[in-house]
Amino acid sequence: MTEMERSWADLTYEALVEVMKRVDFEQLYVGLPLVCKAWRVASLDPGCWERVHMEPSFRIRSETDAWWQPAFEAKVDYMLKLAVDRSAGSLLELSTRHCSNSALSYLASRCPSARLVSVSSSRGVTDLSICQLAKSCPQLEHLDVSECQNVTVTSLEQVGQNCKSLTVLKRNRFIGNYNPSRKSQLPSEYSRTSSPANADAEAQVICTLMTNLKHLELRHTKLSDQGLFSLLDGCTNLECLDITGCLNLTRRAKEEARARLPNEKLRDDKTPAQRNVNVDRYGHWQLYNERFQSGFFQF
Incomplete structure (x- = not known):
């Protein structure tokens, strides 16, 4: 030994x-x-x-069709509910994908001190659970509902009214890797995303009820110039605004936004892409990684 x-x-x-x-x-x-x-x-x-981050497990694997099936969603829900139970109500941070209302409502009802909730790419999450989250977790500081097609302005209003400590909101329409400047490469789902009117309605809620935001992501939304100017007028504490892939925005609007958000606070199609580098901080776990991690989502 x-x-x-x-x-x-x-x-x-x-x-x-x-x-x-x-x-x-x-x-x-x-x-x-x-x-x-x-x-x-x-x-x-x-x-x-206290901090349950499943998101890295999705990022290091290739997207599969099975992830969008009800059976897989049920597996993710099971893991999340188990994590909530093991936290004994002390869970502070959750990041995952492909969960449903069932798991998110379970968290909201049992973990009132939650500060960070990220449920991107969760088609099973709707206004029902987001509204419950907003009312049950008033200390929420970070919310990511990117690619949650069934989340609407209704729940954003509840978040704005109840979560006054919110400083990070991610409402991206797509988080995949493709060139947003080439319309021919946009996925077919883009045509089914919210209309410019809906995108501007969400922007109006954000600039009116979420004035403490420091980080806002609206990538690939149908935000218009008017919606962008409303955000700039209402969210004066912004340290980062990401409007990459917002094809309805004019060059003039982007230039004005860049002038009003100096020091590289604005991210758009001209912003150089940043590489994500995975660094294994815990090299002594390598043997356990090799033995246990290969089939994590195949249970």
């Missing part, structure tokens, strides 16, 4: 919990509990489940 193995075996319960707070969701869910009894007990501590 090496010195490193002895040091891990000698860790106290409290130390194990602190370590497990820093690993990713996959490792906590399907890897570490299988190592030994002590690790399983520590992995069930509510403190390990």
